[in-house]
Amino acid sequence: GAVVSQHPSRVICKSGTSVKIECRSLDFQATTMFWYRQFPKQSLMLMATSNEGSKATYEQGVEKDKFLINHASLTLSTLTVTSAHPEDSSFYICSASRGQGAYGYTFGSGTRLTVV
Amino acid sequence: AQSVTQLDSQVPVFEEAPVELRCNYSSSVSVYLFWYVQYPNQGLQLLLKYLSGSTLVKGINGFEAEFNKSQTSFHLRKPSVHISDTAEYFCAVSVPGGSTLGRLYFGRGTQLTVWP
Numbered sequence: 001g002a003v004v005s006q007h008p009s010r011v012i013c014k015s016g017t018s019v020k021i022e023c024r025s026l027d028f029q030a031t032t033m034f035w036y037r038q039f040p041k042q043s044l045m046l047m048a049t050s051n052e053g054s055k056a057t058y059e060q061g062v063e064k065d066k067f068l069i070n071h072a073s074l075t076l077s078t079l080t081v082t083s084a085h086p087e088d089s090s091f092y093i094c095s096a097s098r099g100q101g102a103y104g105y106t107f108g109s110g111t112r113l114t115v116v
Numbered sequence: 117a118q119s120v121t122q123l124d125s126q127v128p129v130f131e132e133a134p135v136e137l138r139c140n141y142s143s144s145v146s147v148y149l150f151w152y153v154q155y156p157n158q159g160l161q162l163l164l165k166y167l168s169g170s171t172l173v174k175g176i177n178g179f180e181a182e183f184n185k186s187q188t189s190f191h192l193r194k195p196s197v198h199i200s201d202t203a204e205y206f207c208a209v210s211v212p213g214g215s216t217l218g219r220l221y222f223g224r225g226t227q228l229t230v231w232p
Binding site for chain 2: 006091095106
């Protein structure tokens with residue numbers, strides 16, 4: 001149980017285009033989803049926290065107009081990288097939580113975004 | 117605020133040797149503690165977690181960790197490692213309840229490399 005599906009696993013896009021990444025909880029309802037960005041050889045940086053039906057809470061320094069997060073249902077959250085630039089190239093990982101901490105977090109398999 | 121320190125960025129060991137990956141945390145409140153493993157270009161997989169109770173926690177793949185409140189540590193151990201244990205390991209904490217919505221605070225990660 002507690003499976004999170006993230007799609008696509010890899011995407012290459014041209015500079016200036018937008019890319020959407022989906023994160024689905026397959027067998028549970030995710031009240032909260034988290035989006036992380038990971039640079040090579042580094043830890044995960046929390047970008048934003050999204051709760052179903054409300055606006056996402058972005059971490060300091062993360063551009064909310066560039067990284068659009070939508071959490072329209074209890075099983076789906078999307079991250080859209082708008083007007084992508086090469087510096088947006090990174091590994092993006094989502095995580096879903098069923099509650100306040102105790103149940104742990106299930107991570108998606110990540111999306112490797114390359115902007116050319 | 118919470119913070120997590122993983123003292124070793126890289127730990128090389130020979131196959132069948134024991135290993136300890138160190139993790140210390142800082143928090144003014146009680147926390148939940150986690151260890152995750154990440155294989156290249158993949159998401160994070162939960163190895164084990166400490167919520168309460170026995171301070172010695174056993175996880176998957178033969179790993180265990182011990183919570184030491186006085187030393188604010190949660191070191192990960194395995195008595196005999198395999199080549200397949202080569203991966204990046206992340207220690208993380210979360211705060212139960214409160215306004216942080218259960219977000220995870222990650223350490224910088226420790227690259228475990230097992231040599232034949």
